[in-house]
Amino acid sequence: MNPQTTHLIAADKSRLWHPFTQMKAWTDPTHQPLVIVDGEGALVRDSEGREYIDGNSSIWTNIHGHRHPVITQAIKDQLDKVAHVSFLGSTNAPAIELAERLVALLPDSHLTRVFYSDDGSTAVEVALKMALQYWQLTDRPHRNQFLSFANAYHGDTAGAASLGGLGTFFDRFGAIHFKSHHVTDLAALEALPKEVTSRLAAVIIEPKVQGAAGIQLWPEGMLIKLRAWCDRVGALLIFDEVLTGFGRTGRMFACEHESVAPDFLCLAKGLTGGYLPLAATLTTERIYEAFLGEFSELKTFFYGHSYCGNALGCSAALASLQIFENEHVLENLSGKISCLGELLTGLSSLPQVAEVRQCGFIAGVELQKSPGVPCDWRDQTGARACVAARKHGLLTRPILDTIALIPPLCISKDQLSSAVHALESAIKDTTI
Helix, strand or coil: CCCCHHHHHHHHHHHHCCCCCCCCCCCCCCCCCCCCEEECCCCEEEECCCEECCCCCHHCCCCCCCCCHHHHHHHHHHHHHCCCCCCCCCCCCHHHHHHHHHHHHHHCCCCCEEEEEECHHHHHHHHHHHHHHHHHHHCCCCCCCCEEEEECCCCCHHHHHHHHCHHHHHHHHHHHCCCEECCCCCHHHHHCHHHHCEEEEEEEEECCEECCCEECCCCCCCCHHHHHHHHHEEEEEECCCCCCCCCCCCCCHHHHCCCCCCEEEEEEEHHHCCCCCCCCEEHHHHHHHCCCCHHCCCCCCCCCCCCCCHHHHHHHHHHHHHHHHCCHHHHHHHHHHHHHHHHCCCHCCCEEEEEEEEEEEECEEEEEEECECCCCHHHHHHHHHHHHHHHCCEEEEEEECCCEEECCCCCCCHHHHHHHHHHHHHHHHHHC
């Protein structure tokens, strides 16, 4: 290990606290973290010069690859103007143009207003608080509860965490959560009593696929039926497309697969191509107009962040959308999705694999101890398999014992093949 790597790792262990990480294991002298120093396209390199396929798109954010010249240049150009200006009391051209572009992507949705924040969790937080205040402003304050689905993950801020269905993450903070209900499927939804449905402010779902639940797929028609149910009981509908937006499912947005429009659409991760933190919550004129009034009426939406509408982030997002057009990303993606499906089929026959799940360019490979016997989560089998994959040139992360494979959309078919073969080798190398 070169001296610079040694220094960086030592400094990391003595000063940093990493997310979703048991730091006792991280700081153990035997653990050598990867120090990523550069990347290009679908590849990243560490401080020792080793190269990896970025199999999880840098935690599901990177769309067009690392160091894409169009996004890089857009950020540089904006830096020559201004990096950030307050969105409270002023505005900026990139934020305005991006809002126009986002609204135009869903012309038949009635989503006409854009509220910027920082990340996926805050995009959801915005939707929740807008929904609560909307019902207050329309004289129905009793609609102050939410509904989400089992095993859901919508973020870690207090409101978003209220909707989480993963007890390990969220139960310990239950005392400060919004009042929420969790159901497993549509049948359970239909069975809810009126005393619950009449108090719902909104229902939230990750359309087509639940990410942090282990890449779990929803049945076809789920969104259509959910929209109809919300309309019937009077609840607003929130689509959390933080993961599924911007091509991940093969369409620009997952909701397009069933031509269903929500009342709120939450976007982040791939919004800037994975370059800068930025989120957007889209909503309708119906919601927006309820907040209009005189200053003295206190109808203002009292919520915001210092970096709302950040000019650099908006410039990166505009460049990302331009790449979608110029490089025909969605048109070229269909062949790669089919290729990924064919490659993953080979993994299904491995005795260590319980199931392979795929939605567009989102895949999960669930491991098992033996046929029909799940792994013990305490053995960290998925994590060990991902560490083994590094030796074969693949960088990705598990969701417990499901290995997520969510590469940048720019990845080549040859690189896809290398990634799946690396995953296969890693699974075989791992003692289950």
